[in-house]
Amino acid sequence: MPKLNMVKALNLALFQAMERDADVLVLGEDVGVDGGVFRVTDDLQRKFGSQRVIDSPLAEAAIIGTAVGMALYGLKPVCEIQFSGFAFQCFHQIENHCARYRARSQGRFHIPMVIRMPYGGSVRALEHHSESEEQFYAHIPGLKMVIPSGPRNARALLAAAISDPDPVIFFEAKALYHAAKEEVPEESETVPLGRAQVAREGSALTLIAYGAMVRVALEAADVLRDEDGVDAEVIDLLTISPLDRDALVTSVKKTGRAVVVHEAPRSFGPGAEIAASIMDGAFLSLEAPVRRVAAHDVPFVGFAREKANIPDVPRVVAAARATLAF
Amino acid sequence: MAKTLTRGGASPGLGVDAAVAKQLLTDMLLIRRFEEKAAEAYTLGKIGGFLHLYIGEEAVAVGTTSVLRPDDYAISAYREHGHCLAKGSDPKRVMAELYGRRDGLSKGKGGSMHLFDRSTNFLGGHAIVGAHLPIAAGVGFAIKYQGGDQVIVCYFGDGAVPEGEFHESMNLAALWKLPVIFLCENNRYAMGTSVERALAQPEIWRFGQTYGVPSERVDGMDVLAVREAVARAVTRARQHKTPALLEADTYRYRGHSMRDPAGAVYRTKEEVEREKLRDPIVLFRDKLLAAGLLAEADVRTIEKDVSDRVDEAVAFADASPEPPGEWLFTDIYKEA
Numbered sequence: 181m182p183k184l185n186m187v188k189a190l191n192l193a194l195f196q197a198m199e200r201d202a203d204v205l206v207l208g209e210d211v212g213v214d215g216g217v218f219r220v221t222d223d224l225q226r227k228f229g230s231q232r233v234i235d236s237p238l239a240e241a242a243i244i245g246t247a248v249g250m251a252l253y254g255l256k257p258v259c260e261i262q263f264s265g266f267a268f269q270c271f272h273q274i275e276n277h278c279a280r281y282r283a284r285s286q287g288r289f290h291i292p293m294v295i296r297m298p299y300g301g302s303v304r305a306l307e308h309h310s311e312s313e314e315q316f317y318a319h320i321p322g323l324k325m326v327i328p329s330g331p332r333n334a335r336a337l338l339a340a341a342i343s344d345p346d347p348v349i350f351f352e353a354k355a356l357y358h359a360a361k362e363e364v365p366e367e368s369e370t371v372p373l374g375r376a377q378v379a380r381e382g383s384a385l386t387l388i389a390y391g392a393m394v395r396v397a398l399e400a401a402d403v404l405r406d407e408d409g410v411d412a413e414v415i416d417l418l419t420i421s422p423l424d425r426d427a428l429v430t431s432v433k434k435t436g437r438a439v440v441v442h443e444a445p446r447s448f449g450p451g452a453e454i455a456a457s458i459m460d461g462a463f464l465s466l467e468a469p470v471r472r473v474a475a476h477d478v479p480f481v482g483f484a485r486e487k488a489n490i491p492d493v494p495r496v497v498a499a500a501r502a503t504l505a506f
Numbered sequence: 507m508a509k510t511l512t513r514g515g516a517s518p519g520l521g522v523d524a525a526v527a528k529q530l531l532t533d534m535l536l537i538r539r540f541e542e543k544a545a546e547a548y549t550l551g552k553i554g555g556f557l558h559l560y561i562g563e564e565a566v567a568v569g570t571t572s573v574l575r576p577d578d579y580a581i582s583a584y585r586e587h588g589h590c591l592a593k594g595s596d597p598k599r600v601m602a603e604l605y606g607r608r609d610g611l612s613k614g615k616g617g618s619m620h621l622f623d624r625s626t627n628f629l630g631g632h633a634i635v636g637a638h639l640p641i642a643a644g645v646g647f648a649i650k651y652q653g654g655d656q657v658i659v660c661y662f663g664d665g666a667v668p669e670g671e672f673h674e675s676m677n678l679a680a681l682w683k684l685p686v687i688f689l690c691e692n693n694r695y696a697m698g699t700s701v702e703r704a705l706a707q708p709e710i711w712r713f714g715q716t717y718g719v720p721s722e723r724v725d726g727m728d729v730l731a732v733r734e735a736v737a738r739a740v741t742r743a744r745q746h747k748t749p750a751l752l753e754a755d756t757y758r759y760r761g762h763s764m765r766d767p768a769g770a771v772y773r774t775k776e777e778v779e780r781e782k783l784r785d786p787i788v789l790f791r792d793k794l795l796a797a798g799l800l801a802e803a804d805v806r807t808i809e810k811d812v813s814d815r816v817d818e819a820v821a822f823a824d825a826s827p828e829p830p831g832e833w834l835f836t837d838i839y840k841e842a
Contacts, residue, residue: 205651231651236678237674237677237678237681239670239674239677239678241637241640241670241671241674242640242643242671242674242675242677242678243640244640245637245638245639245640245641245643245644245671245674245675246640246641246643246644246647246675246678247644248640248641248644249640249641249642249643249644249645249646249647249648250644250645250647250648250651251644252629252641252644252645252648253644253645253648253649253652254648254652255648255651257644272634272637273637273640276632276633276634276637277632277637277638277641281630282837282838282839282840283615283837283838284612284615284616284620284622284630285612285616285620285622285624285630285837286612286613286615286616286836286837287836287837288612288622288623288624289622289624289629289630290840321838322838322839324839345840346839346840422839
């Protein structure tokens with residue numbers, strides 16, 4: 181089994197989907213000749229031609245709007261927006277069209293498309309190149325919001341997203357693109373959308389994370405084990421919306437405590453919905469309030485101040501200890 | 507010249523035979539009477555929210571659709587009842603959709619601004635101005651990608667022209683050579699803002715020149731002129747994947763929506779009355795009578811048939827039940 185980083189794993193998923201189905205197209209700025217900002221679409225144009233791996237002009241609304249038209253006709257476009265912070269140029273296409281066609285036409289039309297966007301910190305870049313906006317998409321009925329946490333599940337989730345009959349917003353953590361290699365099977369592999377995974381079993385508290393924050397949560401769990409003798413469970417959401425509430429409730433019924441970790445700003449972020457879901461489903465099991473470790477409620481401060489804004493291991497450990505001591 | 511023609515034969519003067527002429531008149535009248543009834547239903551509270559009437563602009567939808575094939579596509583903005591009816595949707599189901607009833611085209615969930623009909627390749631009304639233009643480009647791309655020879659007509663108003671997506675879509679359609687006919691219904695006002703107050707270049711068709719897209723202005727109150735201009739664009743699009751920008755000079759008699767009934771703040775009553783002298787239905791009817799393609803009795807028959815069909819649509823919508831409450835939760839995602 182080859183060991184791949186997340187860039188290569190995503191590239192493999194795209195390659196296999198395009199090889200299997202001539203209706204799958206890749207569309208975006210610099211995805212073809214250039215192979216994408218982060219090289220995720222590298223070499224696809226050479227293999228599949230410029231009619232299937234399409235370099236679009238700088239026109240985000242046109243990219244997504246055009247892809248909606250393609251999907252209406254029966255194609256399966258996979259769009260790339262270069263950075264999630266650029267997506268507000270096409271937000272209304274996503275919100276007004278991708279998300280609503282099925283409901284608006286009562287199922288007579290639907291939009292099977294994927295919009296890939298790199299998100300989150302780690303490259304020390306400013307605002308739009310580093311922020312996390314998954315909460316906007318997770319809030320919109322009709323969209324699915326997916327964020328992998330490593331090469332293998334990235335490949336499997338992207339394959340599942342491309343096969344999905346509904347529009348999927350697919351965030352890729354820049355922090356993970358080259359962070360690690362994993363064994364990724366060559367034969368096609370998918371994981372179901374809408375299901376969380378237990379990344380580490382434990383009994384004392386539940387750390388809930390996704391994307392780049394899963395590694396932070398796992399490292400925090402190591403610290404808690406080594407320094408506090410505490411056995412933390414880590415849940416990797418994988419799909420933010422629809423949220424796997426059963427997985428959250430099952431874990432918290434066992435542990436009685438939960439800390440949510442995300443890179444999006446704290447207020448009105450996914451952590452609030454997760455906390456509310458735990459209260460709904462596991463209120464009588466809770467030994468402490470659900471805590472959130474998130475970016476601060478400020479516009480993303482990049483570069484030198486990035487580390488002060490994005491949750492790190494010490495902040496997660498501190499929140500876990502406060503929860504345990506409650 | 508016209509008087510020498512026998513009824514039912516092709517008329518070199520008009521370029522259409524009696525059957526086509528009758529169909530064009532019937533289709534325009536159907537839209538006119540349908541919308542008059544919709545306006546009545548609105549005032550009775552049977553239709554809620556907003557209702558944007560097309561009255562005055564019927565020649566554009568009818569002339570355009572008359573040169574399309576059934577497998578060609580149309581997509582539109584929010585003043586789209588006429589486009590949807592012209593494309594062949596059942597007036598009963600369109601009226602039921604305006605009423606928000608379960609037998610509507612979208613089972614009552616789309617409403618006046620979101621009519622969709624897969625059976626006629628009508629890809630929807632869209633409420634956000636300019637936002638559907640790139641969708642038309644995408645359908646054009648997909649047609650070409652699949653090796654088809656259909657075209658898509660994309661209707662929009664003058665209000666969409668200052669939007670970025672108008673320009674993004676024109677650029678893409680020209681760059682990628684897509685079979686898209688951008689049809690601007692210039693009715694002179696984006697709600698209450700006149701073209702002159704909104705566009706540095708008020709001759710909208712000229713924007714096509716910037717992108718190398720064949721463009722022309724056409725009298726949107728003349729169904730035959732529209733038909734000819736669109737036919738030229740369709741031929742180019744079908745044969746050579748060449749997009750087009752057509753600017754139809756038209757006029758809406760009613761306000762922007764039923765909430766803007768007079769429309770008298772931003773235009774004068776005199777202007778509205780003057781424009782009504784160009785009425786596409788009256789002018790075309792008179793032309794057909796003068797050419798001997800139709801007799802007064804034919805017109806009365808058409809009027810009666812159309813009126814009956816619209817009454818039937820209203821009765822159908824009135825009788826259609828409200829959608830059941832559980833439909834609130836259907837068709838958000840594919841059902842498991």
